[in-house]
Amino acid sequence: MILLIELIDIEKQYIRKKAEPFIALRGVSLKLEKGEIFGVIGRSGAGKSTLLRSINLLERPTSGTVIVGGDDLTKLGEKELQEKRKKIGMIFQHFNLLSTATVRENIAFPLKISKLPAKAIRQKVDELLELVGLTAQQHQYPRQLSGGQKQRVGIARALANDPDVLLCDEATSALDPQTTDSILSLLRDINRKMGITILLITHEMGVIRAICDRVAVMEYGQIVESGTVLDVFLNPVHPITREFVSEVSDTLGSEALNAFAGAGRVVRINFRGEQTYEPVLYETVRGTSATFAILQGTVSRMKDVPYGQLIVELRGSDEDVNRIITELGQRGLAVSEL
Amino acid sequence: MMMWMNAEQETPKTVWETLETFFAEVDPKMISKATNETLYMLGYSLLFTVILGLLLGVVLFLTSDKQLLGGKLYARILYAVLSFVVNVMRSVPFVILMILIMPVTKMLVGTSIGVEGSIPPLVVAAVPFFARLVESALREVDRGVIEAATAMGASRGMIVLNVLLRESRTGLIAAVTITAVTLVSYTAMSGVIGGGGLGDLALRYGYQRFRLDIMVVTVIALVILVQILQMVGDALVRYFSRK
Ligand SMILES: Nc1ncnc2c1ncn2[C@@H]1O[C@H](COP(=O)(O)OP(=O)(O)OP(=O)(O)O)[C@@H](O)[C@H]1O
Ligand SMILES: [Mg+2]
Numbered sequence: 001m002i003l004l005i006e007l008i009d010i011e012k013q014y015i016r017k018k019a020e021p022f023i024a025l026r027g028v029s030l031k032l033e034k035g036e037i038f039g040v041i042g043r044s045g046a047g048k049s050t051l052l053r054s055i056n057l058l059e060r061p062t063s064g065t066v067i068v069g070g071d072d073l074t075k076l077g078e079k080e081l082q083e084k085r086k087k088i089g090m091i092f093q094h095f096n097l098l099s100t101a102t103v104r105e106n107i108a109f110p111l112k113i114s115k116l117p118a119k120a121i122r123q124k125v126d127e128l129l130e131l132v133g134l135t136a137q138q139h140q141y142p143r144q145l146s147g148g149q150k151q152r153v154g155i156a157r158a159l160a161n162d163p164d165v166l167l168c169d170e171a172t173s174a175l176d177p178q179t180t181d182s183i184l185s186l187l188r189d190i191n192r193k194m195g196i197t198i199l200l201i202t203h204e205m206g207v208i209r210a211i212c213d214r215v216a217v218m219e220y221g222q223i224v225e226s227g228t229v230l231d232v233f234l235n236p237v238h239p240i241t242r243e244f245v246s247e248v249s250d251t252l253g254s255e256a257l258n259a260f261a262g263a264g265r266v267v268r269i270n271f272r273g274e275q276t277y278e279p280v281l282y283e284t285v286r287g288t289s290a291t292f293a294i295l296q297g298t299v300s301r302m303k304d305v306p307y308g309q310l311i312v313e314l315r316g317s318d319e320d321v322n323r324i325i326t327e328l329g330q331r332g333l334a335v336s337e338l
Numbered sequence: 339m340m341m342w343m344n345a346e347q348e349t350p351k352t353v354w355e356t357l358e359t360f361f362a363e364v365d366p367k368m369i370s371k372a373t374n375e376t377l378y379m380l381g382y383s384l385l386f387t388v389i390l391g392l393l394l395g396v397v398l399f400l401t402s403d404k405q406l407l408g409g410k411l412y413a414r415i416l417y418a419v420l421s422f423v424v425n426v427m428r429s430v431p432f433v434i435l436m437i438l439i440m441p442v443t444k445m446l447v448g449t450s451i452g453v454e455g456s457i458p459p460l461v462v463a464a465v466p467f468f469a470r471l472v473e474s475a476l477r478e479v480d481r482g483v484i485e486a487a488t489a490m491g492a493s494r495g496m497i498v499l500n501v502l503l504r505e506s507r508t509g510l511i512a513a514v515t516i517t518a519v520t521l522v523s524y525t526a527m528s529g530v531i532g533g534g535g536l537g538d539l540a541l542r543y544g545y546q547r548f549r550l551d552i553m554v555v556t557v558i559a560l561v562i563l564v565q566i567l568q569m570v571g572d573a574l575v576r577y578f579s580r581k
Contacts, residue, residue: 085491
């Protein structure tokens with residue numbers, strides 16, 4: 001794994017008039033590996049945008065180190081920083097396109113900044129139009145486009161200078177669910193085909209689940225939990241994480257279970273990978289004289305990985321139930337008693 | 339006034355005939371010469387005003403709070419100084435400004451009277467006005483777009499040229515139109531120091547020699563000029579508008 005971006009102990013204070021400085025980031029550290037899609041999730045005001053914007057120094061951290069591709073950006077001069085920024089693409093919630101420029105001109109803009117010859121620009125823009133599927137709309141102005149199309153222009157523009165990383169600030173928050181899906185799958189394609197690392201921030205767990213490999217959860221200017229999406233999803237620890245997870249999954253922390261008073265012992269079983277589709281539970285229980293009842297369950301996919309989660313009541317002797325739990329564990333399932 | 343009353347007392351005439359007699363003494367050559375002078379003054383003063391005012395407006399915008407250079411100490415000082423100078427200049431009435439800067443005018447164009455002599459005061463009066471209009475037009479540009487350009491690695495110069503001036507172009511055209519119309523009325527005032535042009539004509543004949551006919555013609559000419567300026571300005575705004 002090659003490290004692409006490293007944020008070390010970032011602190012950001014916003015100076016306010018007639019008030020104490022507001023601390024938006026409190027010692028955040030983050031490592032981004034080449035080729036991954038990393039998601040940051042948090043409630044409004046958690047500091048997500050501030051974190052994202054400190055990577056290309058749109059917001060200069062009060063203290064801490066920002067390393068991108070081996071260079072400490074906070075130590076660079078203006079010209080060098082501008083060069084570095086060309087390799088850090090960025091897309092925005094509100095697209096931020098030039099309203100006076102056509103789709104084509106908008107995509108050509110960063111290339112013009114990089115002083116590419118006209119012919120090379122034309123060729124590159126054609127490729128990008130093709131990539132985002134806007135060749136037919138190339139001469140239209142932003143106001144004539146739908147939100148999804150505008151974001152596609154934003155993506156094409158961000159990719160123009162062949163960046164190593166794409167920073168996405170709530171890229172789908174202004175879009176309807178269908179359009180969100182199409183933009184997310186475009187981002188995933190870009191990640192796969194071009195190997196571009198993506199860092200996205202969102203307040204929707206659905207976005208994280210759809211395309212991210214790893215996730216960090218932010219609250220009050222800190223990362224409170226992080227790991228692979230599957231791990232965080234299946235074993236959320238922090239209360240805020242549990243909240244996010246419960247938004248997209250109905251298996252966890254439900255009140256219905258609290259009220260449940262069955263005869264047996266209730267366990268939660270997490271499946272991951274191809275195992276999800278195997279009759280593991282049945283096979284294990286069959287070897288004993290115990291029985292089981294499924295109280296709740298989901299089987300779904302996290303990005304490409306299938307996963308399942310069952311909440312099961314095991315009825316039988318303690319000995320049998322213990323044996324089942326041990327055996328499930330040996331077969332690679334995560335079992336926890338509730 | 340006398341002529342008007344005489345005409346009334348004679349045998350009744352059609353409106354057209356009345357107008358014909360009223361304007362009979364107006365020398366078309368005189369009017370066209372004055373119109374040309376006005377256009378000349380307007381053209382040059384507008385040209386210099388736009389160039390200098392655009393520069394000043396951009397500097398005011400960039401150094402103002404929370405903008406591209408905002409927050410840095412030198413920017414804050416520069417903004418405070420420029421802003422003060424602009425305010426002072428805008429608070430001096432044009433007629434007084436004209437007299438006040440006469441020595442400077444003489445240095446610049448060799449004379450402080452006539453058509454040439456009125457151009458420097460026109461520019462000096464219009465630049466601060468236009469610069470403020472430019473500053474507020476630039477403020478209308480979506481901050482997000484400026485930010486996107488910064489994130490792309492654009493330098494400040496590029497952002498000014500390719501984002502700020504481009505995105506605010508309809509606002510800038512409207513600002514030029516307003517300034518042009520204001521300059522037309524200033525050129526009329528420059529008649530006070532023998533500036534020439536339509537205003538000078540109206541003042542000399544209409545006011546000093548009671549020639550109401552000439553006064554009316556010059557006013558009509560000024561109205562037409564302002565109308566044309568406004569229409570052209572509006573048409574350009576419509577053409578460049580993409581919102
Ligand atoms: N320029 C600023 N001056 C003062 N405070 C600021 C500034 N920018 C952001 N903040 C504060 O910093 C905190 C974090 O802001 P940030 O934009 O990073 O949050 P966020 O997690 O992206 O929220 P959202 O989901 O609403 O976009 C907020 O409480 C905000 O009010
Ligand atoms: Mg935000």
